[in-house]
Amino acid sequence: MTLAPSDHTTDVLVIGGGNAGISLAARLRRKGITDIAIVEPKSTHHYRPMLSYVGAGLKTTREMSRAQHRVMPRGVRWIQDRVDGLDPAARSATLSSGERIGYRDVVICPGSTPDWERVPGSAEAMAGPHASTNYTVELAPKTWQLIRGLRRGRALFTIPDGPAPTPQIGQKILYLACDYWQRQGVLEDIEVTLLTPTATVFGQPDVDRRLQPWIERYGITVLTNAHVQSIDADARRLRSTVNGAARDLPFDLLHHSPVHRAPAWIADAGLGIEGAAPGTVGSGPGGDWTGYADVDPETLRHRRVPTAWACGDAAALGTTPSGGGLRHQTKILATNLMATRDGREPTARYDGYTVTPVTVRRGQAIFPEYDRDNELAPSIPRVPLLAPSRALWFFDLEVLPRDYWNVILRGF
Ligand SMILES: Cc1cc2nc3c(=O)[nH]c(=O)nc-3n(C[C@H](O)[C@H](O)[C@H](O)COP(=O)(O)OP(=O)(O)OC[C@H]3O[C@@H](n4cnc5c(N)ncnc54)[C@H](O)[C@@H]3O)c2cc1C
The missing domain is CATH 3.50.50.60 (FAD/NAD(P)-binding domain)
Incomplete structure (x- = not known):
């Protein structure tokens, strides 16, 4: 459902309806939050890990796309617009249309774009x-x-x-x-x-x-x-x-x-990181993370503004951003946000789990999973995830996309 533009307030405002925003909103909905709005300008949602296979001629962009309204969690309002500014003190966001949306908590997940x-x-x-x-x-x-x-x-x-x-x-x-x-x-x-x-x-x-x-x-x-x-x-x-x-x-x-950058309005709102993020592990998050959302990389709550949260590609979490990592992040963020609603401190902690599947040839892949310390963190016991295999290829090419549409975006 698309809202007609009008000033209003929502309990949880989610900025961005990509992997992070949709799966997080679905989790919060399942946990009992009834008033959630997602701001997302695009009409089409993409399963972005499939881009590698599109580039290799093995999948088409059509196969990685669905109408955005089809992935919106039931009971969550979709505001088809773009956030242009945030005012953390007033707890409100300004949209491109000029509309202002008030909120109790805001979750920042607009991803990042090529710089x-x-x-x-x-x-x-x-x-x-x-x-x-x-x-x-x-x-x-x-x-x-x-x-x-x-x-x-x-x-x-x-x-x-x-x-x-x-x-x-x-x-x-x-x-x-x-x-x-x-x-x-x-x-x-x-x-x-x-x-x-x-x-x-x-x-x-x-x-x-x-x-x-x-x-x-x-x-x-x-x-x-x-x-x-x-x-x-x-x-x-x-x-x-x-x-x-x-x-x-x-x-x-x-x-x-x-190299990618986060939207400028995060820094303009005083919510961005100033200078490089902590940690420069081998395969991971070296470089300059200035402007990415400055949340506690373990609790995903903003370091200075307790009503702001972030996850996904726009957040500086001291680890490699990935869709696989997001599944852990959304679970932790939802748990911690709910804890604060009960007056408790956020105690669930993200260890920086991430994954970068690598196809070594057509029909064979490895599935390296690792944490913030660059240590291997295999999630499937007894499966040799670093030995190239047809099973891992099939898992990455066919199983994960189905899992994405049917399970992950539904908040599981
Ligand atoms: C080529 C490629 C290959 C990848 N391969 C893998 C892989 O094999 N395995 C894996 O785990 N991960 C992979 N990833 C990473 C994974 O796709 C991302 O980590 C994940 O999509 C991040 O989700 P997100 O919601 O944070 O960002 P996005 O998916 O970018 O979604 C952000 C959303 O926010 C919206 N938005 C932006 N600005 C605003 C605004 N101002 N107001 C409102 N909405 C806004 C955008 O329109 C977008 O829909 C790959 C990524 C790419 C690009």
């Missing part, structure tokens, strides 16, 4: 014929066109050196592209390079060991401690630093994974 300005030339490169990214719904199909069209030359894949949803997910498309080129018999004519800001290929020792044979199998050059500086789309050159030294790399195909 194209951070790497000069990256936006131009995305508009040109040789570069793409799986990080947007519009560009992921182009990734597949570029992979399919390359028969020889140089292919570059980058990993962001700052906050981004599952930053190492660029490795998924790396191996799937190499596997495709190998099957086509052209891999020998393609020089493949991965640029990663981590000190090792993935930044987690057990995962590194599992990926090394695939790096060798495909003949991938791995440049570690690599930071993208600028892209010259016309000259097809990427400027970077590798171990502190300038490195200029030509390309015929570039898959770029951009």
Whole structure:
């Protein structure tokens, strides 16, 4: 149901109807909160982990999309608008329409967006014929066109050196592209390079060991401690630093994974982090988290404003943002918010659990789960989650999407 614009107050205001907002609202509803509103401007909801498979030509954007009204939890009001500003002291949000919504608690989950300005030339490169990214719904199909069209030359894949949803997910498309080129018999004519800001290929020792044979199998050059500086789309050159030294790399195909930023109104409301977030673990959340919601990374309650909460890609939680991590975050946030309603302190704690599934070839994947300390945190006992298998491939490609629509978005 879409509300006609009018000033009003709601018990819990959820900003953003992505994975975080929908699953959190559904949980709160099940816990008995009856007056919840979600502000979400888009009419279409996306299962974003499928973007990697769209970029590999294995799924379509249609398969990862549903009408937003179909994922809205029953009994929750959908305000189809955008939050432009928050006033934590007045406990109100201002929408693009000019309407003001009052609230008792606000949950900030608007996600993050690519920061194209951070790497000069990256936006131009995305508009040109040789570069793409799986990080947007519009560009992921182009990734597949570029992979399919390359028969020889140089292919570059980058990993962001700052906050981004599952930053190492660029490795998924790396191996799937190499596997495709190998099957086509052209891999020998393609020089493949991965640029990663981590000190090792993935930044987690057990995962590194599992990926090394695939790096060798495909003949991938791995440049570690690599930071993208600028892209010259016309000259097809990427400027970077590798171990502190300038490195200029030509390309015929570039898959770029951009650093992301949180919406500016979070910082404008005084709710953003100032300076880098704590923790810089290997595969995870290094870089500058300025402007991301400054919540306690364990309780998910704002450090200075007790009526504000955040989870998902817009929150600085000292760990890699992921959909898998969100399932834990929404559970903890809902439990803690309910505790405060009973006058208790929030005691449920998020350990930073996160996951980055990596497909090493078509038909085989690994499922690395780890915590805030970069230690492995397997959630399925006795299943070898780091051994490439068809079962894990099927789980990631087919089972998780169904789980997302039917279970996770319903708040379980
Ligand atoms: C290419 C790619 C591959 C991924 N692969 C995996 C994977 O394999 N496994 C995994 O676990 N995770 C994966 N992820 C990460 C996962 O998709 C995200 O962590 C998750 O979607 C974050 O959910 P969110 O709700 O925080 O943000 P989003 O999904 O971005 O949703 C935010 C919502 O807020 C809305 N919004 C924005 N601004 C406003 C505003 N001002 N007012 C109101 N609403 C607003 C947006 O329209 C959007 O609908 C991947 C992500 C990408 C991009």
